[in-house]
Amino acid sequence: MDENHLFPVFFKLEQLQVLVVGGGNIGFEKVNAMLQNAPAARITVVATFFKPELEALAQRSSGVELVQKPFSCGDVFGKQLVIAATNDRELNQCVWEKAKASKVLINVADTPELCDFYLGSVVTKGNLKIAISTNGKSPTIAKRIKEVLQDSLPDGINELLHNLNQLRERLKGDFAEKVKQLNKITAPLVEKKSS
Template identity: 55%
Template sequence: MNTLFPIFVKIENLQTLVVGGGYVGLEKLTALLSNAPAASVTLVAPDIRIEITELAEQHPGVTLITDRYKAEYLTGKDLVIVGTNDKAVNRQVQADCKTRRILVNVADTPDLCDFYLSSVVKKGDLKVAISTNGKSPTFAKRFREVLEEILPDSLQETLDNLTAIRNKLKGDFQEKLERLNEITKVLK
């Protein structure tokens, strides 16, 4: 049974650390910045891919540190994503995060994760997160592709119209909810 509690985090209000400067680090940094371009992210690794350096140049909130991981890099961090090819480093980061009560994700190691990074469908203001409880990120990616294809690009217009309607509705919460439910029934 999937007991994950899905939430959407305002990542631009958090201090995030990415450990790893290879392909996985690039993938995680790209995911963070594509969802929140102004995110404050520190990436630490002894070797950092050129693509990461180029991405950091486009985002002033990104700080790159060319160094091996040290626990001191956790100071002031709210969230940590680990993506190195060194299992000992990955385990050490996870243990250090646990000690400090910092949420951590260790790529491709579900047992060491406090949270998983979902596959995300974006259509304007609509975001749909997909999780397989860490079982198959590949399936989540394929399902995302299917949803992206079938959801119309005009969804933003629909969301904007519903916001305008909601803002004009009178009455208490229950009355507004009932009216919005009636209006959105056509989406079934």
């Protein structure tokens, strides 16, 4: 049976240098998604042209730098993440080769076999963030599941997280004891209600 063996990770993009190659629709979509989740992300976009919406987004975001030029291998230098976001398969392949040679993690849009990581659908309610992955099989299903979760999570979830964090800080005992106490306190959240 085919299974998803991806390891979910949440990056602090404000602490990393990200390169996006491509200034069209795909580049805009990737930059916009990163900024929605990490408004202080530091992103360099290299392309020979920029979609006007991407230019406007860059003007509103101090961490986004647009560099109008063809991609070169030096663009990868000093970056920790690279996203190849062009409609040009040959250029995307070249970006992938340069990133791999530099041991930099890369995502090649719409080419799962060339991706070290995927940009999944994300549900956010305050401090709660849930990433959804279909292992590159169906972004549309991930988007639909996102909609269901976004609608079903209560608006007060952020207040609950805040209260539980304060409680956690006041609990006594070692790590295992704190986990045990917090599990007991939060058990009603997952108990099935009888009809």
